């Protein structure tokens with residue numbers, strides 16, 4: 001018992017002692033800014049597909065999954081059947097940058113970026129509207145286009161779309 005205690009005690013102080021002679025690493029922020037990994041979770045953007053159309057289809061999944069309920073929107077529909085958010089709002093004063101919204105998004109529209117310098121003196125300035133969130137590029141996945149997979153309206157038979165399997169002929173399952 002005493003032996004274990006002594007072992008822990010000595011190991012603890014040995015670690016402290018080792019660090020006493022290490023060269024300190026001090027980053028002079030904001031003069032020096034370390035490049036963060038691309039998947040760092042900070043400021044949120046709404047991306048566009050390769051055709052330049054906004055990817056968001058106003059499905060409300062991000063809003064439903066958000067643990068602090070800081071996403072709200074109103075859906076609308078174009079004449080060709082394509083859905084979009086009439087308005088889209090994120091309250092960054094509440095956002096905890098968990099990334100659940102990005103995980104839930106079926107169209108890769110909503111993405112978190114490494115841009116973390118978003119502090120404001122006035123809390124209302126942390127409420128971002130669609131105009132503040134929308135960017136003219138595809139973010140982490142530039143090529144993905146949801147409507148090339150899903151189609152705005154059903155064109156062609158089942159199994160003729162990108163990555164879609166042909167339906168099973170049920171008669172082949174009969175004994």
Ligand code: SF4
Pocket residue numbers: 062065066067068069070071090094095096097098099100101102
């Ligand atoms: S990162 Fe998390 S808290 Fe922030 S908007 Fe997305 S789901 Fe909500």
Ligand code: SF4
Pocket residue numbers: 055056057058059060061062063101104105106107108109110
């Ligand atoms: S950002 Fe993605 S999950 Fe949120 S409403 Fe738009 S398409 Fe749906």
